[in-house]
Amino acid sequence: MKIFQTQLQGLINKLGDHEDVMEDAARVMAQSIISDGHLWIFAEKDMRGVLYQATEGADSLPSVEAATKESSFSPMDCLLVFSSDLGSTVVSELIKRAQDNGVQVIGVSSTGDDDGVVMCSFHIPTGIKRGLVPTDDGGRMGEPHLLMALHIYYSLFFTVKEILEEYELGI
Template sequence: MLKMFSTQTTGLFKKIMDGEEFAFEDCARLLAQASIGDGTIYLHGFGEMKGILSEAFEGVEPFPNVMVLYDDNEELASLTNADRVLFFTRSSDDSEALSLAKYLQEEGVPFTAVSTLVPSSGLSLDELADVHIDLRLQKGLVPDDNGKRVGFPSLMVALFAYYGIRFTLDEILQEYGEE
């Protein structure tokens, strides 16, 4: 089962790389505006995607020029239109993420949402975000003995997208001599 999971994960990574290449660039450009200008990049993860914060702040290579969007008391940072927000959630119809997206849009704060695009009868993150990156993880990657799909690596796939954004941002900042 692990070999099948590995193969499916590799295929999913390739789909993300191929399908979201321009979105990675657009996101990195958006974030670079804050790094190069007077803004701050704010990062957030909903649910299991909070694991992104551990990598960004405590990993071997911390994300440059980034701060948490919510403090330990769940208070939202004071944002300006010079700031940029990057957040991760499992699906594009996540109600908490949609509330944040609506708020950011109303306040004129540009943001990127990273999630799996799912059919929705209402608003979706891909409609609200300045940039949306689709994780393309619709169901578990491997069938179990009963035919049920298991192995839903949402955080792993989000970390792959995180690194796609990070590497692209690093390239842009190096061009501008900011890194």
Template sequence: MLKIFSTQLQGLFRKITDQQEEALENSARLLAQALAGEGNIYIFATERMIGVAYSALYSQDAPESAALFPGKEKLSPSDRVLIISESDSNPEAVNVLEACQNQNVPVVSISPLTTPESPLEQSSDFHVNTFVQGGVVPDDAGNRAGHPEHLVSLFAVLSLFLTLHEMLLELE
């Protein structure tokens, strides 16, 4: 089982690296605007993904001005918001996205794409697809275990931060 899980994770990481490179670069450029100006990068995560937000925020690669989402009323147009969700249609994430749009605050979202008219993909300034579609390890009964949404989302966030870091180094 562990060999299957490891292989499937590597496949998801490779998919993000190969198929989401442009989305990561565009997202990093958008976040860099906050760092170049007077803004902050705020991370909002749905309830199920809050651990990813904390892991990303306290990683050594997190931008200095990154912080947890302070609430809709404390945003300014110079801020940027990163939404992390286990679903592309999570009502909590969509609500934050709409509030940001109403205040002209740009948004990057990270989630799997599971619906044809994905609210997060359609309305975010940039979206990074994690490609997670449930468990990745089949068992003898036909069920799937090993749900990697946290690991893969953290990989996507850290890839975004590394891309941002690389861009900032080029500007120096």
């Protein structure tokens, strides 16, 4: 557990390198809220917990809806995508459809240089490329994709909240 916690803290500390991107992404999210657009969120596999936090949790944002392949996007909207692989077919198709409708896309993933990242307006990497804890047989375990995704969500949440309070639109 000590190794896991140390490695996890290192990943969280590295998010500081992406502070400017997270602030810019939060501004785009706030613009969608202020302009009566929607905040769409899509999460797959082990990051689906972020979707539930954002749509049903105590700290959800206004105008948040779960994105599906049937979602109807408008240029006032913003799409947040949480996936370990932004290049997956489902994610790539969703991002492309959103962009075709003028939507700004914020991608959160462990991938760093595939086509899905290039398609995003903003990309925030979780930093997880493999398990954090070495095992006796030479493998690795402990890939906290959801923990990092939730940490990033809260970074965005608090920044959006501050921006909305500046406009006296509190959450």
